Amino acid sequence: MKKLNFACGNNIRDGWDNCDWQETNRKAITHTHRETLKGKGVIFCDANKFPYSFKDNVYDYILLRQCLTLFDNPRKVLVELHRISKNKAIIHIEVAHYSNKGAYTDLDAKHWFNEQSFVKFIGHNCRINEKNIFELIELKLIPTKIGRFIPEIFRRSLSLFINGLYSQIHVDLKIIK
Numbered sequence: 001m002k003k004l005n006f007a008c009g010n011n012i013r014d015g016w017d018n019c020d021w022q023e024t025n026r027k028a029i030t031h032t033h034r035e036t037l038k039g040k041g042v043i044f045c046d047a048n049k050f051p052y053s054f055k056d057n058v059y060d061y062i063l064l065r066q067c068l069t070l071f072d073n074p075r076k077v078l079v080e081l082h083r084i085s086k087n088k089a090i091i092h093i094e095v096a097h098y099s100n101k102g103a104y105t106d107l108d109a110k111h112w113f114n115e116q117s118f119v120k121f122i123g124h125n126c127r128i129n130e131k132n133i134f135e136l137i138e139l140k141l142i143p144t145k146i147g148r149f150i151p152e153i154f155r156r157s158l159s160l161f162i163n164g165l166y167s168q169i170h171v172d173l174k175i176i177k
């Protein structure tokens with residue numbers, strides 16, 4: 001199983017292809033991290049420049065953790081990751097929920113997401129002549145510590161009026177080719 005840790009930062013995973021869009025992560029690494037990276041190599045890939053330098057149909061699983069908010073065009077990023085994925089591959093996405101103040105702490109963040117962002121993306125949201133290239137396998141809202149005290153059946157409705165009930169969104173998309 002070929003796995004890609006996309007926009008990995010310092011989260012290097014053994015047995016994975018690790019790539020990051022910040023070339024400085026490879027150059028300005030502390031001594032501790034240099035030892036961690038020794039022999040593992042991090043592939044540089046500017047996530048905002050298309051197409052990526054990966055071959056078609058390579059990966060079975062791609063992980064995007066807390067990075068989709070930083071890219072210029074998240075839709076293009078996901079379509080490009082589709083290209084480098086095999087049929088039926090999984091793309092796992094983790095992003096901060098827009099209602100959590102943590103979603104706004106990175107000055108470089110350009111986009112914010114709620115659960116409907118991904119539902120609309122899969123359904124193409126009024127885009128004409130686009131075929132489905134992704135299937136939504138799972139969409140999970142991760143509650144905050146406070147949100148855990150409110151039963152899920154009420155939490156969804158209350159989150160429309162009260163911010164801070166959800167911290168993250170985890171999404172699994174299956175590739176359709």
